[in-house]
Amino acid sequence: MDQTVRPHDRPLQLPPDAFELLPESEKNAEFVAMESRTFFQDAWRNFRRNRLALVSLCFILLMCLLAILVPILSPYTYDGMDPSSLNQLPSLQDWFGTDKFGRDIFVRVMYGARISLSVGFAAAGINLVIGVVYGGLAGYLGGRVDLIMMRVVDMLYSIPSLLYIILIMLVFGSNMFSVLLGICISSWVGMARLVRTQVMSLKEQEFSLAAFVMGASRSRILFKHLIINSIGPIIVSLTMMVPSAIFQESFLGFVGIGISAPMSSWGTLANEARMVINSYPLQIVWPVLSICFTMLALNFLGDGLGEALDPKKR
Amino acid sequence: MSVLSVEHLSTQFTTDQGIVRAVRDVSFSVEKGEILGIVGESGSGKSVTMFSIMGLLAGNGTVTDGRIILDGEDLSPSAFSSEKEYEKKMCAVRGNQMAMIFQDPMTFLNPVLRIESQLVEPILNHTKLSRKEAVDRAIELMGKVGIPSPEKRIKQYPHQFSGGMRQRIIIAMALACNPKLIIADEPTTALDVTIQAQVLELISAIKDEFGSSVILITHDLGVVAQTCDRVAIMYGGKIVEQGSAEDIFYSPNHPYTKGLLGCVTNPESEFSEPLHPIPGSPPDLLKPPAGCPFLDRCPNAMRVCRDYMPETTVFSDSHFSRCWLNQKGGAAG
Amino acid sequence: MLKYIARRVFIGLLTMLFLITATFFLMRIIPGSPFINDDESVAAQKQYAQLEAKYGLDKPLTEQFGIYMKGLAHGDLGDSLIKKGKSVVDIISTTAPVTMRLGLTAFVFSMVVGIGLGITAALSKSRTLNNFVMLLSTIGVSVPNFLLALFLMLVFGVYLEIFPTIGLKTPLHYVLPTIAVSLHPVAMISRLTRTSMMEVMRQDYMVLAKSKGTAKWVVVLKHGLRNALLPVVTYAGPLIANLLTGSFVVETLFSIPGIGSEFVGSVTNRDYTLIMGLTIFMGFLVIVMNLLSDVVSAWVDPRIKLDK
Numbered sequence A: 001m002d003q004t005v006r007p008h009d010r011p012l013q014l015p016p017d018a019f020e021l022l023p024e025s026e027k028n029a030e031f032v033a034m035e036s037r038t039f040f041q042d043a044w045r046n047f048r049r050n051r052l053a054l055v056s057l058c059f060i061l062l063m064c065l066l067a068i069l070v071p072i073l074s075p076y077t078y079d080g081m082d083p084s085s086l087n088q089l090p091s092l093q094d095w096f097g098t099d100k101f102g103r104d105i106f107v108r109v110m111y112g113a114r115i116s117l118s119v120g121f122a123a124a125g126i127n128l129v130i131g132v133v134y135g136g137l138a139g140y141l142g143g144r145v146d147l148i149m150m151r152v153v154d155m156l157y158s159i160p161s162l163l164y165i166i167l168i169m170l171v172f173g174s175n176m177f178s179v180l181l182g183i184c185i186s187s188w189v190g191m192a193r194l195v196r197t198q199v200m201s202l203k204e205q206e207f208s209l210a211a212f213v214m215g216a217s218r219s220r221i222l223f224k225h226l227i228i229n230s231i232g233p234i235i236v237s238l239t240m241m242v243p244s245a246i247f248q249e250s251f252l253g254f255v256g257i258g259i260s261a262p263m264s265s266w267g268t269l270a271n272e273a274r275m276v277i278n279s280y281p282l283q284i285v286w287p288v289l290s291i292c293f294t295m296l297a298l299n300f301l302g303d304g305l306g307e308a309l310d311p312k313k314r
Numbered sequence B: 001m002s003v004l005s006v007e008h009l010s011t012q013f014t015t016d017q018g019i020v021r022a023v024r025d026v027s028f029s030v031e032k033g034e035i036l037g038i039v040g041e042s043g044s045g046k047s048v049t050m051f052s053i054m055g056l057l058a059g060n061g062t063v064t065d066g067r068i069i070l071d072g073e074d075l076s077p078s079a080f081s082s083e084k085e086y087e088k089k090m091c092a093v094r095g096n097q098m099a100m101i102f103q104d105p106m107t108f109l110n111p112v113l114r115i116e117s118q119l120v121e122p123i124l125n126h127t128k129l130s131r132k133e134a135v136d137r138a139i140e141l142m143g144k145v146g147i148p149s150p151e152k153r154i155k156q157y158p159h160q161f162s163g164g165m166r167q168r169i170i171i172a173m174a175l176a177c178n179p180k181l182i183i184a185d186e187p188t189t190a191l192d193v194t195i196q197a198q199v200l201e202l203i204s205a206i207k208d209e210f211g212s213s214v215i216l217i218t219h220d221l222g223v224v225a226q227t228c229d230r231v232a233i234m235y236g237g238k239i240v241e242q243g244s245a246e247d248i249f250y251s252p253n254h255p256y257t258k259g260l261l262g263c264v265t266n267p268e269s270e271f272s273e274p275l276h277p278i279p280g281s282p283p284d285l286l287k288p289p290a291g292c293p294f295l296d297r298c299p300n301a302m303r304v305c306r307d308y309m310p311e312t313t314v315f316s317d318s319h320f321s322r323c324w325l326n327q328k329g330g331a332a333g
Numbered sequence C: 001m002l003k004y005i006a007r008r009v010f011i012g013l014l015t016m017l018f019l020i021t022a023t024f025f026l027m028r029i030i031p032g033s034p035f036i037n038d039d040e041s042v043a044a045q046k047q048y049a050q051l052e053a054k055y056g057l058d059k060p061l062t063e064q065f066g067i068y069m070k071g072l073a074h075g076d077l078g079d080s081l082i083k084k085g086k087s088v089v090d091i092i093s094t095t096a097p098v099t100m101r102l103g104l105t106a107f108v109f110s111m112v113v114g115i116g117l118g119i120t121a122a123l124s125k126s127r128t129l130n131n132f133v134m135l136l137s138t139i140g141v142s143v144p145n146f147l148l149a150l151f152l153m154l155v156f157g158v159y160l161e162i163f164p165t166i167g168l169k170t171p172l173h174y175v176l177p178t179i180a181v182s183l184h185p186v187a188m189i190s191r192l193t194r195t196s197m198m199e200v201m202r203q204d205y206m207v208l209a210k211s212k213g214t215a216k217w218v219v220v221l222k223h224g225l226r227n228a229l230l231p232v233v234t235y236a237g238p239l240i241a242n243l244l245t246g247s248f249v250v251e252t253l254f255s256i257p258g259i260g261s262e263f264v265g266s267v268t269n270r271d272y273t274l275i276m277g278l279t280i281f282m283g284f285l286v287i288v289m290n291l292l293s294d295v296v297s298a299w300v301d302p303r304i305k306l307d308k
Helices: A039-048 A051-073 A105-141 A141-158 A159-174 A175-205 A206-213 A220-228 A231-255 A265-277 A282-309 B046-054 B083-093 B115-126 B131-144 B164-175 B193-210 B221-227 B247-252 B254-264 B303-306 C002-029 C042-053 C060-072 C088-123 C127-142 C145-159 C171-203 C204-211 C216-228 C230-244 C248-253 C259-269 C272-300
Strands: B004-014 B018-030 B035-039 B062-068 B098-101 B180-183 B213-218 B230-235 B236-246 B310-316 B320-322
Touching: A039 A051, A051 A105, A051 A282, A105 A220, A105 A231, A105 A265, A105 A282, A105 B035, A141 A175, A141 B131, A159 A175, A159 C002, A159 C259, A206 A220, A206 C060, A220 A231, A220 B018, A231 A282, A231 B230, A231 C145, A231 C248, A265 A282, A265 B062, A282 C127, A282 C145, B004 B046, B018 B035, B018 B046, B018 B062, B018 B236, B035 B046, B035 B193, B035 B221, B035 B236, B046 B098, B046 B180, B046 B221, B083 B247, B083 C127, B098 B164, B098 B254, B098 C259, B115 B164, B115 B320, B115 C171, B164 B193, B180 B193, B193 B213, B193 B221, B221 B247, B221 C088, B230 B247, B230 B254, B230 C145, B236 B254, B247 C042, B254 C204, B320 C204, C002 C060, C002 C272, C088 C127, C088 C171, C088 C216, C088 C230, C088 C259, C088 C272, C127 C171, C145 C171, C145 C248, C171 C230, C171 C248, C230 C272, C259 C272
Parallel strands: B035 B213, B035 B230, B098 B180, B180 B213
Antiparallel strands: B004 B018, B004 B062, B230 B236, B236 B320, B310 B320
């Protein structure tokens, strides 16, 4: 075998002290001290790098702010009719124009945001609570309890949800309560399944045994250790629930059985505008854009959070 | 002529943090019918060297320099006009002239395909056998590597096998076309100790039966002592010492080799000797040091070691080391 | 396997029973009646009472439920209360095939386009292509299908007049409704496929397959695709059930005489027997499709043990 001296390895001119022992202090022993950061600080750093998600977050916050402040900011009310200016194009007085009763469309869209956003966030919140408690218990207790609890979930999963939403709307009337009840009756199932799977796999890991050995109570292990450790997937799925609830609510409005007049959600507004689409096509653009942009922003936000919270993608 | 000779091989990876120079100027050769052991800790570049030879580097890895010659044929990426040509050639070589055995039998078998369809794959790729003949050959191979009732088990899925059995299946795949060279990348690391010995024995036996040469990568010096003819010690992307098994175990030269030997426990000694761990951790190959990579952990580090890579000192036909200590006393300088 | 299917069928029957009971009673709490009449005259009231008696609506609820269940056991879903002279079975068997044709077209379209886009994005090194697919899929999940249907109808049907917008007579009639129904599933599937394909490409067994001298595209198709499609199969079950039960808005907008539009009509008309019939039909579809998707998953991935 050839000896491995390369041709350009010419004899070196070494300094005279070359063969003295190198003192410890001159070794460049690398000292990799990782800055210690908490899970959420880490996630926030990752999240900030994603511009699209950051813009989306700002958009949603702005939308919420406008929806809350619109009665203070605008001289008009959502049901204030003005027979002298019907179906106007956008102007400085009415930013988005007026509808067939002379109501200011901008103000109506912002009131629509109140309904749509609160339905979205409330539905997600309800799903979170029910799903986490139900799925957490099923996954943690396991065995027969889990079996029965999951069969119930399977049953609810097989129910055509549209049917139940419509029936509930008809029984309890077209109000916020029945919309939320209808949306949540089937959609918490997804969250429960997710939490159960997470808890089941985390329960097997050493840290929960360690917590048990150190004398933590069962409910403490479940809520403090297991749920907190599955917070990433839970948050991601939560951000996806908000747009899907908004979607369902606007669908109901569009079909004509949503939250009823005079206050109207985006879906209802789109449905109203559809009636006059041939003469005033611009009127439908505002609610439609609001729905689409909000959904888009929420989805981008969800993606961004998903990436920031996924430990594998660090 | 050597079965495989690798000259001045360098491989690097492009990552978000920068370029990782995982293998730096590595040269060695494998003779016919021998087992060469390559020893080093995780991140020393031993696996990357093998993946470079097989042309299996991940998308962000490239061989930047050096030549790889298998049985007189130049298989370095730079010897081909395009990446496509290289890929075409390597498809004909992989699994045929050289084959690889991997570290973790649990993750290297495809979970959704039957053993049969995975085991006949290399046979169908490289021979003109019909599907039926290939299945017969596969069953024969399974018998050879010691899997009981292969006719039945070939219809099963990987999750129905134990870790040791799965490793035997991977070995059978590697043997399918009587390769000249078998690269075994830590084949026993993921296995139970009792199974480890069986798998090593199997590899030795197969080498004799098929007349193949073997490169055995490991971080376990016990494995090396048991099976290897020659040994190369890798550290920080470089080979720091190379020699016959006796050279390495009885007259180690490089401080790292000595350190490694200090880490091996001797179960025969009546009173347990204290272990001598090597303090510190390997160098960051994002910023590879100009001098000796072992500098930071070396008990004998000198000024020269910091700035200059040590030259090769030859002790015998087969024993080399790269350490400035050998030049101390005026040989160079 | 058979034991598993038997158990699932049992649970399915239980679910159906729950579904039927809940729907029956919930439906009757709703104020209103199928024979609503503003006419307060004695004659009208009498006619109303006659109708109620004819359909047995004047009996106590529990007794009505018993009668209905007895009929159901003999496969009799009753007659529609609104559409005179038509049995519920008749209505379902004329509307369901229409919805199913559209649903199956949309299903095949979503699977082919979604999986194709997902794999292309996962395998391509081009950042632009990857970002494009991701953007497309985000837009796809963000635009509600009723808005998309409206938009497609206005642009391609009314202004450009490229595609017909009424009914499902010719293949051309299928284009717009199919796109409207498929955008959301296409987006979901392409996203799922891309993520799982990228995950699979990093797996060790892909390296081993390559080390056997198998050509790159064979490795991707033989070893990669099957593993990558597992999450898609799980998604496909509920999807096909959803598509086969029809989209109310799309059917209404494109004047398609399908089961989705029939359903909403039946609820607003309080056509009790039709509501029940449609609920049973849809529930059955959902349960069967979920079972089918679980069986297919177990077939694709031998590690899934159904009997456990």
